[in-house]
Amino acid sequence: MSHAPPPSEGPLGPSSVGLLGGGVIGGGWAARFLLNGVDVKLYDPDPEASRHVGRLLDNARRAYAKLTALPLPREGSLTIVDSPEEAAVGVQLVQESAPERLELKQRLLAAASAAAGPEVLFSSSTSGLRPSLLQTEMEHPERFTVGHPFNPVYLLPLVELCAGERTAAETVGRAAALYRAVGMHPLALRHEIDGFIADRLLEALWREALWLVHDDVATVAEVDDVVRYGAGLRWAIMGTFLTYRLAGGEAGMRAFMEHFGPALALPWTKLVDVPELTLDFLDKVAHQSDAQAAGRSVAELERERDDALVAILQALRARGTGAGLTVAAWERGLLDVVPAPPAASLDGDGPLALYSREIPPDWIDYNGHVTESRYLDLLGEATDALLRYIGVDSSYVGAGRSYYTVETHISHLGQLYAGDRVHAATQVLGSDDKRLHLFHVITRLGEEAPVATGEHMLVHVDATAGRAAPVREEVRRRVEALAAAHAALPRPGRAGRRITL
Amino acid sequence: MSHAPPPSEGPLGPSSVGLLGGGVIGGGWAARFLLNGVDVKLYDPDPEASRHVGRLLDNARRAYAKLTALPLPREGSLTIVDSPEEAAVGVQLVQESAPERLELKQRLLAAASAAAGPEVLFSSSTSGLRPSLLQTEMEHPERFTVGHPFNPVYLLPLVELCAGERTAAETVGRAAALYRAVGMHPLALRHEIDGFIADRLLEALWREALWLVHDDVATVAEVDDVVRYGAGLRWAIMGTFLTYRLAGGEAGMRAFMEHFGPALALPWTKLVDVPELTLDFLDKVAHQSDAQAAGRSVAELERERDDALVAILQALRARGTGAGLTVAAWERGLLDVVPAPPAASLDGDGPLALYSREIPPDWIDYNGHVTESRYLDLLGEATDALLRYIGVDSSYVGAGRSYYTVETHISHLGQLYAGDRVHAATQVLGSDDKRLHLFHVITRLGEEAPVATGEHMLVHVDATAGRAAPVREEVRRRVEALAAAHAALPRPGRAGRRITL
Numbered sequence A, B: 001m002s003h004a005p006p007p008s009e010g011p012l013g014p015s016s017v018g019l020l021g022g023g024v025i026g027g028g029w030a031a032r033f034l035l036n037g038v039d040v041k042l043y044d045p046d047p048e049a050s051r052h053v054g055r056l057l058d059n060a061r062r063a064y065a066k067l068t069a070l071p072l073p074r075e076g077s078l079t080i081v082d083s084p085e086e087a088a089v090g091v092q093l094v095q096e097s098a099p100e101r102l103e104l105k106q107r108l109l110a111a112a113s114a115a116a117g118p119e120v121l122f123s124s125s126t127s128g129l130r131p132s133l134l135q136t137e138m139e140h141p142e143r144f145t146v147g148h149p150f151n152p153v154y155l156l157p158l159v160e161l162c163a164g165e166r167t168a169a170e171t172v173g174r175a176a177a178l179y180r181a182v183g184m185h186p187l188a189l190r191h192e193i194d195g196f197i198a199d200r201l202l203e204a205l206w207r208e209a210l211w212l213v214h215d216d217v218a219t220v221a222e223v224d225d226v227v228r229y230g231a232g233l234r235w236a237i238m239g240t241f242l243t244y245r246l247a248g249g250e251a252g253m254r255a256f257m258e259h260f261g262p263a264l265a266l267p268w269t270k271l272v273d274v275p276e277l278t279l280d281f282l283d284k285v286a287h288q289s290d291a292q293a294a295g296r297s298v299a300e301l302e303r304e305r306d307d308a309l310v311a312i313l314q315a316l317r318a319r320g321t322g323a324g325l326t327v328a329a330w331e332r333g334l335l336d337v338v339p340a341p342p343a344a345s346l347d348g349d350g351p352l353a354l355y356s357r358e359i360p361p362d363w364i365d366y367n368g369h370v371t372e373s374r375y376l377d378l379l380g381e382a383t384d385a386l387l388r389y390i391g392v393d394s395s396y397v398g399a400g401r402s403y404y405t406v407e408t409h410i411s412h413l414g415q416l417y418a419g420d421r422v423h424a425a426t427q428v429l430g431s432d433d434k435r436l437h438l439f440h441v442i443t444r445l446g447e448e449a450p451v452a453t454g455e456h457m458l459v460h461v462d463a464t465a466g467r468a469a470p471v472r473e474e475v476r477r478r479v480e481a482l483a484a485a486h487a488a489l490p491r492p493g494r495a496g497r498r499i500t501l
Helices: A023-034 A051-067 A102-115 A169-183 A198-214 A220-238 A241-247 A249-265 A279-293 A298-320 A323-337 A373-390 A394-398 A473-486 B024-035 B047-067 B101-113 B169-181 B198-214 B218-238 B241-247 B249-265 B279-293 B298-319 B323-337 B370-387 B394-398 B472-486
Strands: A016-020 A039-043 A078-081 A093-096 A121-124 A145-146 A158-163 A185-188 A352-358 A399-410 A421-431 A435-444 A452-464 B016-020 B038-043 B077-083 B093-096 B121-126 B144-149 B159-165 B184-186 B352-357 B401-412 B421-433 B433-443 B451-461
Touching: A016 A023, A016 A102, A016 B169, A023 A039, A023 A051, A039 A051, A051 A078, A051 A298, A051 A352, A078 A421, A078 B198, A078 B472, A102 A121, A121 A169, A145 A169, A158 B218, A169 A185, A185 B218, A198 A279, A198 B218, A198 B241, A220 A241, A220 A279, A220 A298, A220 A373, A220 B159, A220 B184, A220 B218, A220 B241, A220 B298, A220 B323, A241 A249, A241 B218, A241 B279, A241 B298, A249 B279, A279 B241, A279 B249, A298 A323, A298 B024, A298 B218, A298 B241, A323 B218, A352 A373, A373 A421, A373 A435, A373 A452, A373 B370, A373 B401, A394 A399, A394 B218, A399 B298, A399 B370, A435 B016, A452 B169, B016 B024, B016 B101, B024 B047, B024 B144, B038 B047, B047 B298, B047 B352, B093 B101, B093 B323, B093 B401, B101 B121, B121 B169, B144 B421, B159 B169, B169 B184, B184 B323, B198 B218, B198 B279, B218 B241, B218 B279, B218 B298, B298 B323, B352 B370, B370 B401, B370 B421, B370 B433, B370 B451, B394 B401
Parallel strands: A016 A039, A016 A093, A039 A078, A093 A121, A121 A145, A158 A185, B016 B038, B016 B093, B038 B077, B093 B121, B121 B144, B159 B184
Antiparallel strands: A145 A158, A352 A421, A399 A452, A399 B401, A421 A435, A435 A452, B144 B159, B352 B421, B401 B451, B421 B433, B433 B451
8 A cells, every 4th residue: 555656756756856057967957857757947147048958958859759769758847047046946856057166056055955945955967076065055965965967968877976074874865766767877986086986087088188189199080089989889888897807808807907007007198287278279179179070060969969879878778788778777667657548538539649759860771761671660669559558568568468460561652751750540450359450550740641551460479378368358448449449430441451463 | 994803802901811919809800800701810829829719700700790781701711820920921911919018029020021022011909019119120111000909809990000110101001991991990190109099098097997996986897887877978979079079068169178178187187107006906806897797707798798889880870970980881892892692593493592690689679579670670681682683782773773662561470589590582473664572481590480471562763753663674684584483483372461350
């Protein structure tokens, strides 16, 4: 008889957050929270903040539409507020993402924490300022932690947590649960240091990169190519220690350390000092960076980056490794949060409209068209939507029962292109206690002529026993109601079609 | 009337290379060259070298089968030789991959270069030793360059080229063309430095990573997670400069540099010195690394890494960015190198066996089965193989003509699992001047019962005009010959089937 959380909240997620700062990081937080169904109150003195957030939110909507075929929760509402105090009232978390100036961050956190109830969590997006310093002016500093995200915040899973001297033991765990609920991978430092883990690594690399460009060993584009055609591909999968374990071959990590340890003392890296940012050096970097961008605006580059990040996240999800695990966990959460359409809409007014999606750019072949097999992805996702609708959800499948497709007939009637928004109209042509006969018509938004149709025969199986088995009562009733209602609809002209010259 | 290169050589690739050293790097080179159809002579005094190379070659075969659906050239032959001199005779390139000891490398390069003709290229896999030092004892030092690859050599595209003081101007270009022909991305340093570009970056990051573990801020697994759930995902796509251009938001690179420049001076990174490799510290790293490996052997981890690398490379290829471009260029090269089956095999003895592939692990859904739409990938690839066979090759398609699928009927008759090797038997059921009616039967290797069948109607189109158009004469003749021969075969039982309850 446990209490279920209210449906708008999800298992552990907040229903409302306050954001202090709406730049690249704060706007990214806004996009992540809003698309996960969380209401956002945003304070930023910059009059442009609202426009910035809108741009990042557009990016995020576009990326999420590609990242998952599952329906997202209803978007949270965005409210721009006029003070840090207003951002802190009636929310579960206040996330500060102001510029990296200690006094500014201290002042914002002090003002907001004085207005918030003592149960409200506080977190700072700082890349490296110590939480013990950030929390000094706060009311209830024990509910404060660092929660350092990475750009783009709406896509990259990592958030570094770092407790300060006055942070309470449970605060980091509460923040971690909350970030996890919006699809992130929280990782807590074992003790407080400047720069945390990520920026220690990033700055060391960045400093060397600047020296390489400063000394004309390579251009900025060449340094980037060394990373993205080489070690960067490994870093996305295994990081650095596990990668090096493999470099040791079968002898493993100790052998690698002993073998390559001495090379660390070779004079391969520059001193800790940074090249002086003279006007000449700034000019060189900016000029080379412009050449690398080759006329692409930041907005265009952001979309290129996001599309590739989505593709990599999906690749890692398919492999069940690294950041793909975070995406998979987030999707499982979506299945729980987004309710199935109510049975009441089984009204027989026409074919069901259960499925819609935008064609992602990576569905396109070298001709610019959607690859043939992606039509079956569309039809399969439309079938999945119908199955969820009739009650074949994760708990039903988890109990070892499901429908398997045994026969499919596709008619390709038009071309699809990247960015097209398509819908499926789904009709049940028949059913018995083991079989389900479906017909989908795929159309482009606002058009009448179908771009494809799919006719499908599914058989209900007991996956554990590996054989066909009667559908369970609760699903059978919904299927029968649907089949009865759809029997009154006109039969699609292409149903029952055979292929012949 | 230009001379075509011999078919076994490909446009710019070598037909034979000599390798000095067969460890993790040398064995990776062997695998890359062999799978690209290049004969390899390998010298390594370690009696285990042959076994090591065999293991890496198995890994590479497995990875390439997933990386591309195109047929690979016939594998090169591997010959173990007894001296560096023997490795250098009758080859186009000698690649040295001995341990990082200057005198050892100098001695090997001197011996091999004395035995080789002056036209043979020489390259060293060193991670950071200066080419000017490596080439001092060589005969014809002008044909020497550094060619520094990354583990696993058979998958990661990057190879850093660095000329020494005595390297001739054309040597680096010749080496680059040769590496490009076996699917790599060569990148030449603008002047010679210790550590080149990659190891300058890698060592800086590695040194910080060691300090973080030394100081108990994080375990090795946590440091790796910070990379692979965060910045590592961006590094695979854009490197570091282009990533930071975006961190500046719409204001761009100069704004980013001016804004974040001062933070470089903050005390976030350790000095250049390395934690002393005491027994205690080695124990800590080795112990944490064992925990991270969680019982997985190096061989298992290598396969996990390779599968994820393949998935990421394919994701980047689909996005047309970064290392995906190298894979796409390699595949275009494969199309030119691997000849279409000869027309003489149009013998009418039975359905055509033109297509075979192994089911990659990322085709598997959460149930452990091949995802429904992947059956259409199989059938589509089998259709592509038939189209190449009848002369619809890249030049035909490049001229704006092709066959498009208009109708597909799939019967799912069995389950497929990761690692299954499947074949298609392909029958032409009919044709006219615009249409082609195909039937594929997909079976698992060594089994009779089909796991799926596909019936397909294709229409020949003029893609430029966007409408159906008669097939060109040379293809029509092959189609008619095939249709006539296949008319004598029994018609498949499932052909012309319609879906019905």
